[in-house]
Amino acid sequence: MSDPEGSASENERPDGHRAEEAVETDAFPGESEEGESDRTPGEEREHLTEDVEKDDARKIVTGEARYTADYRDRFPDLAAGKVIRSDIAHGYVEAVDASEAEAMDGVYAVVTPWDDVVPDKAYSSSGQSYPEPSPWDMRVLREHVRFVGDPVAAVAARDAETADRAARKVTVEYEELEPVLDPERATDPDAPRIFDPDEVENKQSGADYERNLESRFEGEIGDVERAFERADDDRVVETEWETPYQSHCVPEPHTTIAYTDEDDRHSFITATQVPFHTRRQIAHLFDVPVRDVRVTKPRIGAGFGAKQEMAIEPIAFALHLAAERPVKLEMSRREEFYALRFRHPMRMRMKTAVSDDGRIEAMDLYTLSNAGAYGTHGMTVANNVGTKPLPLYPRVPNVRFEGDVVHTNLPMGAAMRGYGAPQGHFAVESHMDEVARRLDLDPVEFRERNAVREGDVDRSVAILKDGDRFTREIRSCGLRECIERGKEAIGYDETEQPDEDRLYRGVGMALLAQGSGVAGRELGAVRIRMNEDGSFHLQVGGVDTGTGADTMFGQIAAEVLGCHPDDIVVIASDTDLTPFDYGAYASSTTYISGEAVKEAAEEARERLLHWGAKMLDEPADRLATGGGEVYSEATGESVTLEDVGYEATYGHDEREQVLGDGSHSTDESPPPYGAQFVDVTVDEETGEYEINEMVFAADCGVAINPALVEGQIEGGEHMSLEYATSGGLEFDDEGNPEVLGFRQYGMPRTTDHPPMETIIVETHEPTGPFGAKSIAELPTNGVPPALSNAIRDAVGVRVTELPITADDVRAALDERDR
């Protein structure tokens, strides 16, 4: 069967201006063909907008792809670690008795907060740039425990089974303190205090630990109060929204192997999105030089932000130092569900004023974020609640955005795919729909009138920053085409109502935006080197978390160098072997690391042209690369890259290795855009609903590998579907977790997914590599607002809390009918 959105239909894509010229990858043998020499690289695309096979696909389907835990065979004396975690929500560890565990056969070490090998230093586990925009508020092992799951001690033993048994023999005595679990209650002056201010370094703006505030922030454009005062009362709408915890459900649990090699260098094979940040953080924490730390990322079982954290590496390293042998630490699924990282729960309030002719005059958004026990990514995620969705409406003259980030004795939020934007879009895009309906406007037309257009100047993205360095011009925006094509695909204008009386059908839409990297806070670097046979090694710091980034890097390099992607060997994400990169987060990999690849390839290409000029006896500026050759447009003469490789490497009078370096950083972060549509049928008696179809139309600039882009969209929608319908964690009133496995957590299965249609709307982003923007996070934002809007459309009630259950809908219907 053929995928309707796949490459088979590529040539028919109405938007693909250049798709019809695309060359079939497999038709390209690297040999010269007739007519090839009039190809101009850069104008056509040989390896872009092509579904080039994912470079690790074959080893994945054969089971040969190696993830961290699969490296055990390299380490004959590998020990297994196990973490002992707090079973109270708040208190102090008074004593740890490990004597029984230590006496057990096969136990190599037990470490506690007081051990010499355990640094007594405040740090942040957030895999962010330096200094992290997250407070340094945690320690490797914790005397002051702040949630059920805080690591207190750890064991290294012969094998996992022995480590488990030993861990159960370790007894911990606590002085218990009253916990605080509700973020509103936490800011009361008499609420239990979770941090002493002197327990925290690198505090973030607005921190007030007397009130459990990790951060408080605000920003304003224009004068929001005045705009509300001037507006007609009946054209001012205020709404409130609430979102729950969400688990990454990262397929491969956090896993790391820590060892010291024969050169006395501290090494990690680890499931991380941020090898270079981890290297720096380990060096700082353990007081060793950066150069003596090596972090290698093998294949990883995805990250979704859970692995944008140095969550377990320091514990593994301390165990390794104590046990004096390599240690593997692998989290259990249970730990993933209560002790690792989550999406921050939030409560949001949105208020807008609308003019008589349907223009938005003012927007005011407030968020209260529950950071949980630690502040990793707390402020920055909350910032993105506003700075991602508000830029959908950049022409609104008065905008205010404020937030409080509050600690509670619950698990910590952290980075999770979307990074505040899923919460923000639920508030903003459900709100906009509600506004339109209350003012008797068509929700789609209302959006089209106010939403971003090419050429707009967007200040709201920088609303929390001083000055206008990060104000951005929108250079590519396919939002209107996303809306039009999405409407058509879902049948927006012709929804047929079901025959049965109690069943009502509705369609909802949400607009979406994200960024492409963190503006002004990214760096990606690359080196390309040529081999004598005309192939290349591409050393790139960028991190493939399973998305296919390595494949995309190869496509970009091949496109510039004029070779086949198979002729590029990608070496990625090893701090010893590759140039630097900030890592895979904030949807930065294609836009930042991909651009660095392009720059490096362009530099190498200059050298190819130099050698081509020499060999063809023609000026370099008359030459081009393509089809595995350097060729002359004018004469039709060519030399193969292999000839160039041998000549450059072994030439008689002159030799060089053809190299190219790229190092990319920018203040730009162009938003990709999307429109999510949901078609729902609601049973008015029970409140039960069924999603009939979901359509997602995305503008990610030029899709370098459309099949991989579709995969990102479909997977993002999966997470978003869960967020809307079935996710969430529960705790008892002492802060004990009640969701501890896949069976209790509502991760959608094959049978839970409605039909999904994916539409790629191509635009060209002039600042991106070959016109590309990001895609990975955008599709996690859409289903909650689109579903809430669809239910509103179907039965006229508004659900404001996630996940949306039949009971919520039923309760809203009861309210309506009262």
Place this chain on the structure above:
Amino acid sequence: MQIELELNGRQRTFDAAKSDVLLDVLRRNGYTGPKRGCDTGACGFCTVRIDGDPRMSCVTPVAKVDGASVETIEGLGDQNDLHPIQAAFVDNSALQCGFCIPGMIMRSKALLEENPDPTETEVREALSDNLCRCTGYKKIVEAVLDAADRMNGDAPMAADGGAGAVDCEAPPWSQGGGDTE
């Protein structure tokens, strides 16, 4: 204790502790294709076939497979000689991080042997115990349906990486012999 089993068509003997589950024994002996995602039979990443049936190896006591025939992902094709199901996953871009894929493929193989021409609903039901966090399942379901066509001989076989690309030379396994069973 010692466990004797037929593993991917070969007679093997492994040392094991009584408390071991099959997943531990497989992984310890280099069969790292089956993945550990939960250890409680709730994710399907460790799916293998025991006497033909799809089973979660993380909750299968190793003693239970003594004398049984076990098939893991390692028993299917290799990278230049993919089994049609593997090829269909590759060609349909039905994988991202890949952590769920060995289990998905083993589950799909069991399905297609029992029901060579499943409907989409049947595929979705058969795979419903196997989680995937990356793909949204769409391309996986498409790959399994495509694999059924390939195995029934009514689709062009093109393990060339182009989703749905046609007109390629048939890869070697189409001449038979890809399956090691």
